[in-house]
Amino acid sequence: MTEYKTVTPEILDKLTKIVDSKYVINDSERMEPYSHDEHTDPKYIKYPEAVVMPATAEEIAAIVKLANQENIPIVPRGAGTGLASAAVPFKGGIVLSLERMNQILEIDEQNMIMVVQPGMTTGDVQKAANEKGFLYAGDPCSADSSSIGGNVATNAGGNKAVKYGTTRQQVLGVEIVTAQGDIITLGGKCKKNSTGYSLLNLIIGSEGTLGIITKIYLKLVALPKNVMDLLAVFPDLKTAIDIVPKIMSAGITPVCVEFMDNQAIRCCEEFLREKLPHSDNGFYIIVSVEGDSEENLEDQCCTIDELCSENGALTVLVADPVKIWKARKSFAEADRAKSLVYSAEDLVVPMDQIPYTIEKIAELGAKYGFTIHCAGHAGDGNIHANILKETMSDADWSAKLPALQNEIYEIVYSVGGKLSGEHGIGYKRVPLMEKFCDPAELDMMRAIKQALDPNLILNPGKIFEYK
Numbered sequence: 001m002t003e004y005k006t007v008t009p010e011i012l013d014k015l016t017k018i019v020d021s022k023y024v025i026n027d028s029e030r031m032e033p034y035s036h037d038e039h040t041d042p043k044y045i046k047y048p049e050a051v052v053m054p055a056t057a058e059e060i061a062a063i064v065k066l067a068n069q070e071n072i073p074i075v076p077r078g079a080g081t082g083l084a085s086a087a088v089p090f091k092g093g094i095v096l097s098l099e100r101m102n103q104i105l106e107i108d109e110q111n112m113i114m115v116v117q118p119g120m121t122t123g124d125v126q127k128a129a130n131e132k133g134f135l136y137a138g139d140p141c142s143a144d145s146s147s148i149g150g151n152v153a154t155n156a157g158g159n160k161a162v163k164y165g166t167t168r169q170q171v172l173g174v175e176i177v178t179a180q181g182d183i184i185t186l187g188g189k190c191k192k193n194s195t196g197y198s199l200l201n202l203i204i205g206s207e208g209t210l211g212i213i214t215k216i217y218l219k220l221v222a223l224p225k226n227v228m229d230l231l232a233v234f235p236d237l238k239t240a241i242d243i244v245p246k247i248m249s250a251g252i253t254p255v256c257v258e259f260m261d262n263q264a265i266r267c268c269e270e271f272l273r274e275k276l277p278h279s280d281n282g283f284y285i286i287v288s289v290e291g292d293s294e295e296n297l298e299d300q301c302c303t304i305d306e307l308c309s310e311n312g313a314l315t316v317l318v319a320d321p322v323k324i325w326k327a328r329k330s331f332a333e334a335d336r337a338k339s340l341v342y343s344a345e346d347l348v349v350p351m352d353q354i355p356y357t358i359e360k361i362a363e364l365g366a367k368y369g370f371t372i373h374c375a376g377h378a379g380d381g382n383i384h385a386n387i388l389k390e391t392m393s394d395a396d397w398s399a400k401l402p403a404l405q406n407e408i409y410e411i412v413y414s415v416g417g418k419l420s421g422e423h424g425i426g427y428k429r430v431p432l433m434e435k436f437c438d439p440a441e442l443d444m445m446r447a448i449k450q451a452l453d454p455n456l457i458l459n460p461g462k463i464f465e466y467k
């Protein structure tokens with residue numbers, strides 16, 4: 001176990017020689033927002049010893065070199081919307097916030113590439129692309145608040161992943177500050193690259209443990225001309241999910257296929273105070289499709305309507321996009337309003353295993369006395385199962401939650417699934433990672449970490465334990 005040093009007044013002084021003193025914070029009131037992310041369990045709160053907000057890669061490089069000399073951990077932080085406590089400094093040290101690095105550096109229309117700094121919100125990236133007639137296809141439900149750097153660091157998924165892939169598929173290159181304090185560019189504007197190991201892909205999804213992302217080359221695509229959202233309501237989850245492969249094998253590639261179970265629909269309805277269709281007994285499938293022409297879009301929608309109706313849908317509606325996405329995107333907030341403390345599971349299974357897995361989760365919920373709401377990305381097999389604490393005592397929550405999670409992930413792994421589809425492992429899932437990840441795979445990850453960050457400075461204690 002590495003013993004880290006604490007941030008002394010001398011070190012604070014050295015930090016203010018790198019970054020203007022107004023961007024070095026160490027009073028606890030101003031550090032409160034950096035002591036947690038969106039995971040609400042009080043067990044996962046830890047205050048930094050200092051928060052630093054650099055403006056350039058060179059400043060970050062100097063901070064990283066100082067941290068190596070002084071043996072102090074650095075936790076990179078985007079917008080703090082993570083759900084796995086990945087940006088929280090559990091080993092102490094400095095939180096390095098990228099919030100001031102929030103500019104567009106270039107929109108290269110010829111190559112259809114946007115170069116941005118990591119602190120831009122995802123929503124601002126999307127808007128800037130749209131204004132030039134392009135689509136940036138990364139689209140997590142948190143897009144209005146998450147940072148693009150955080151999306152890359154977690155390989156965020158979201159609402160366009162079935163057609164366009166996760167954040168990994170949108171990134172052509174990154175500039176990083178390495179754990180040693182060097183500034184290097186991995187990838188760039190080329191559309192393909194077989195030049196040695198793909199270190200770019202190692203950095204994407206590494207949750208701030210291997211490098212600090214300071215510049216990102218994002219792929220843009222043409223803005224689709226015609227888009228439609230359909231809401232198909234089914235009487236049960238199995239018939240709802242069964243429709244997904246049928247749509248895909250009919251030759252349609254939807255932008256997304258989302259699902260909400262009935263309890264999630266009711267919870268969102270209550271939270272939004274808006275009547276949602278068939279909230280009494282329905283299970284939702286939300287399908288977004290794009291077409292080259294109005295005709296082509298209509299053809300796809302007719303096929304989906306026919307397939308859903310043949311497969312027992314109670315109704316298929318052309319959805320008001322604002323209303324339906326407001327409902328889907330309120331899932332986390334609605335559960336939080338019902339139970340301030342909840343555990344957001346992010347499991348992923350082969351698509352056809354969603355109904356079986358959710359059925360088992362419901363049985364386990366009943367066994368342990370938890371309310372569990374499920375929604376998520378059916379087209380990717382990604383289930384968000386929110387386990388609510390509600391009025392359960394802290395002692396029961398602490399004892400029962402890990403037992404429930406263990407049983408859930410036994411099932412998930414038995415059907416070929418994984419711990420996280422898009423939120424990452426962070427700090428919250430380390431015990432589960434140690435239990436469920438193949439030990440040889442974990443050893444490879446540890447070897448990579450040791451090779452790239454021998455002093456274990458960058459975001460220690462995340463993803464796995466160091467031996």
Ligand SMILES: Cc1cc2nc3c(=O)[nH]c(=O)nc-3n(C[C@H](O)[C@H](O)[C@H](O)COP(=O)(O)OP(=O)(O)OC[C@H]3O[C@@H](n4cnc5c(N)ncnc54)[C@H](O)[C@@H]3O)c2cc1C
Pocket residue numbers: 037038075076077078079080081082083086087098118139140141142145146147148149150151152153154155156157158159206207208209211212213214332333422423459
């Ligand atoms: C309501 C809600 C809805 C959500 N919906 C989705 C969804 O649909 N899909 C999805 O994938 N996630 C979703 N999330 C989770 C979260 O928004 C994503 O994980 C997001 O990518 C985190 O970005 P952030 O900027 O907030 O990162 P943070 O929470 O600040 O950090 C997350 C991780 O990234 C690292 N990091 C951040 N910036 C950098 C950087 N520049 N360099 C290196 N490491 C860095 C941190 O160290 C940490 O390990 C949702 C969250 C909420 C609250």
